[in-house]
Amino acid sequence: MELRQLQYFLTVAEELNFSRAAERLRITQPPLSLQIQNLEKELGFPLFYRNNRHVELTDAGKVFVEEVRKISDHLHRAVENAQRTHYGEIGNLTVGFVGAATYDILPAVLREFRSLYPDVQVHLLELSTPKQIEALRQEKIDVGVLRPPIHDDTLCTEIVSTVPCALAVPKQHPLVGKKNISLADLTPHDFVMLSRKTWAGLYDEILGLCNPIIRQEAFEFQTVIGLVAAGMGIAVVPQSAINLHTQDVVFLDMKDQLPVASMGVSWRKNERSPLVKTFISMAKELG
Structure with a gap:
């Protein structure tokens, strides 16, 4: 039994006329009749009552x-x-x-993506950069929005946005109001640092710049800012954290002195999914 035979059968059943059915199918009547006969032989029972003037479906x-x-x-x-699915x-x-990423590029990308592809189910997992790399290796996530650099030969990475860093200080801190702050001015003050487990690249850059006195570490910038507000120290944060x-x-x-x-x-x-490619292209464009 072939799909073509079933299509022929449905057309004849709708028209109840072999000539009109053949015309719809753009074939001649004899091969259409032959295909219906072959289908009936395979099934073992007639599908139509037919004579020269009338065609009717059997029960x-x-x-x-x-x-x-x-x-x-x-x-x-x-x-x-x-x-x-093929077209994403x-x-x-x-x-x-x-x-x-939630106060950087991610909201804009998600809004645009969901607007253009409302039938795609987007699942979000908040993970640190190292955990995203592992999740990509294990195929638990399709794409990661994370902090470069990424050292993994099995992955591709594109930088989609860059922003300068700023110095976050408590409102009553001595550095507030000081002109021409240098890296040397930071040395005596306690620092609140984003954990190296969260962002190793930034952590190491800050250590190399000013050898900070680290009083407290946190896993998220929101926590870092909260600890700065509490007077626990100063912090280097992306300007998007404003x-x-x-x-x-x-x-x-600090005029280009910070990372x-x-x-x-x-x-x-080896990713082939058009959804991943679309998301990446959109992130690059919006970034």
């Missing part, structure tokens, strides 16, 4: 046509869904992200 044909319509509808849906219009996308501003924190511009904070996207080198 068995009436049951068969309803089931074949279900098969046809299901097949059309399967083709449509497969095409939409439906499916599932699991995105890992560092917490800082979105976490509290009335007890002042952000100072530049990068945000990147990573994915597996």
